[in-house]
Amino acid sequence: MPGLIEHTERYLPIRLFLSGELEAVNEILRRQLASDLPAVNELCRHVARYQGKMLRPTLTLLCGLAARPGSAGQVPEANHSLRVLAAVSEIIHMATLVHDDVLDESRLRRNAPTVNHLRGNEMAVLLGDYLISNAFHLCSTLDRPEINRRIGETTNELCSGELLQIHHRDDWSIDEPTYFAIIERKTASLISLCCRLGAEEAGADPAVADALAAYGSRMGVAFQIQDDLLDLIGEERVVGKSLGRDLEKGKLTLPMIHFFSCAGPTQRMEMLATLADTDAEAWPSRVRSLLLSSGAVTSAHDVAAGLVGEARRELSPLTESPARHLLDDLACAVITRAS
Numbered sequence: 001m002p003g004l005i006e007h008t009e010r011y012l013p014i015r016l017f018l019s020g021e022l023e024a025v026n027e028i029l030r031r032q033l034a035s036d037l038p039a040v041n042e043l044c045r046h047v048a049r050y051q052g053k054m055l056r057p058t059l060t061l062l063c064g065l066a067a068r069p070g071s072a073g074q075v076p077e078a079n080h081s082l083r084v085l086a087a088v089s090e091i092i093h094m095a096t097l098v099h100d101d102v103l104d105e106s107r108l109r110r111n112a113p114t115v116n117h118l119r120g121n122e123m124a125v126l127l128g129d130y131l132i133s134n135a136f137h138l139c140s141t142l143d144r145p146e147i148n149r150r151i152g153e154t155t156n157e158l159c160s161g162e163l164l165q166i167h168h169r170d171d172w173s174i175d176e177p178t179y180f181a182i183i184e185r186k187t188a189s190l191i192s193l194c195c196r197l198g199a200e201e202a203g204a205d206p207a208v209a210d211a212l213a214a215y216g217s218r219m220g221v222a223f224q225i226q227d228d229l230l231d232l233i234g235e236e237r238v239v240g241k242s243l244g245r246d247l248e249k250g251k252l253t254l255p256m257i258h259f260f261s262c263a264g265p266t267q268r269m270e271m272l273a274t275l276a277d278t279d280a281e282a283w284p285s286r287v288r289s290l291l292l293s294s295g296a297v298t299s300a301h302d303v304a305a306g307l308v309g310e311a312r313r314e315l316s317p318l319t320e321s322p323a324r325h326l327l328d329d330l331a332c333a334v335i336t337r338a339s
Contacts, residue, residue, distance in 0.1 A: 011326055018061060021083065025057050028087040032138045033131070043119070043127050049110050050097050052240075055223075056194045057086035059330075063198030063212050066323035069205070081142055082201045088139045088151065089194045095131035096158060096186075098124050103162070104245040111240040147197065154193045161185025170250035172260070172275070179254055180221065187227075188220030211314045215327070218311035222334045225304040228253035230338070233288050233297060239339050244284050247275065254303065259296035267294055304335045 033044045064082045100106070101114040102124045108114065116124035132155065139148055165182045168174050195216030199209040228246065232255055236243050246253050260268060267290055274286045291297050311331045318324040 011322060014062075014065070014322055014326055017065070018058060021061050021078070021086070022054055022057060024078070024083050025054075025061075025086045025090065026051075028083055028138070029090065032087065032091070032134050040130070043115065043123070046112075046118070047094055047098060047115060047127065047131070049112050050094050051090060052110055054090065056089040056093050056191060059191065059216060059327075060086040060089055060194040060198040062323055062327060062330075063195045063216075064202040065198075066318050066321060066327055067199035067204035067208050067212060068202040079201065082198065084138060084142055085147070085197045085201060086194075088135050089190065089197075091131050091135040091138065092151070092155060092158075092190060095128045095135065096190075098128040098131065099162075102128075103166070104242070104249055106242040106245055108236070108240070108242045111237075114242075150193060150197070154189050157185040157189040161187075161189070165251060168252070172252060172272070174252045174257065176254070176257055179252070179257055183221055183224040184217065187224040188217045191220035191223070192216035205317075208317050211317045215311045215314035215331070218307045218314065219331050219334055222304040222307040222311065222331075225254050225300055225307070226335050226337060229255055229297060229300060229304075232256070232291060234338065244287075247283060247287065255291055255296050255300040258299045259291055259294050262296060262299065263290070263294040301335065308332060308335055 029048075035041050035044070061082060064079065097109060098115055101109060102116045102121050105116070106114050107117040114124070115127055136148065136151070139151055161182050161184070164178070165186065168178060168182075192213045193216070196209050196213035199212045204212075230239050231243050231246050231253070234243055247256070259271065263271070271287070271290050274283060274290070277283070308331050312328050315324055315327055318327075
């Protein structure tokens with residue numbers, strides 16, 4: 001999604017600002033994760049490939065830019081604390097990806113082998129723990145307990161969302177409220193926090209910080225719905241990670257929930273027969289065909305589009321500026337991405 005910035009001339013000043021700031025964030029990451037043990041450094045270099053879009057650091061920085069009182073979104077001077085918060089958000093995100101790959105037994109991430117595929121689950125779990133530990137250590141260098149508390153609350157939310165999802169594994173009757181409770185915790189909570197912390201670090205009014213947190217939450221839910229759609233109907237070479245893992249692990253996501261609620265009896269029976277087939281390699285084409293023909297893909301996409309509309313409306317308290325317009329465009333990009 002930050003790739004949108006790179007190809008839009010009207011965002012040139014912000015693109016240059018974010019490029020420099022993200023490089024500074026990456027330098028903080030490299031220093032924080034450096035170890036005196038070569039084996040640990042090798043793993044950290046590998047997991048650095050997981051950074052991908054750098055969405056969360058970008059939102060932290062961009063919300064700080066858009067919410068700064070009296071700035072009209074103009075490029076500010078460097079803010080070390082904001083860079084640290086952006087780095088913390090990315091380290092936490094990387095840790096969740098490492099742990100997710102263990103839970104899903106994924107073999108690919110960013111078109112490269114996952115840590116668990118290369119080195120086994122024990123190494124991957126410990127690496128995820130190492131990343132989380134470093135995130136809190138880095139955050140503590142700011143010596144601001146209220147930020148540590150917020151981040152601790154959010155990592156608790158992340159874990160509770162994963163636990164809830166695992167609790168409902170192989171539950172083909174899961175409903176929408178439960179699905180949204182899962183993704184609001186496991187995905188949207190961190191994105192929301194990034195937006196809030198960026199705004200608060202910039203000195204924004206509480207109402208503006210609340211609005212940006214709501215923007216991040218709705219954007220995060222829409223982001224996860226799109227991820228769930230891509231897991232079912234995407235192309236692995238484009239998405240860059242193992243697909244179909246949700247169904248193989250018994251995780252029912254919104255497209256499938258909509259399918260079971262709107263498909264006819266014959267389609268439902270065919271889907272259940274497919275899921276009961278022990279030959280998981282035969283699932284993708286059958287599932288894709290059933291989902292597309294039932295209208296479930298369109299209805300799930302419509303829900304994501306509605307959430308993007310709500311996210312965009314949360315930007316109304318912000319002063320008109322290029323930074324605000326970019327936040328608006330980034331929300332729209334959530335449901336048009338193919339990876």
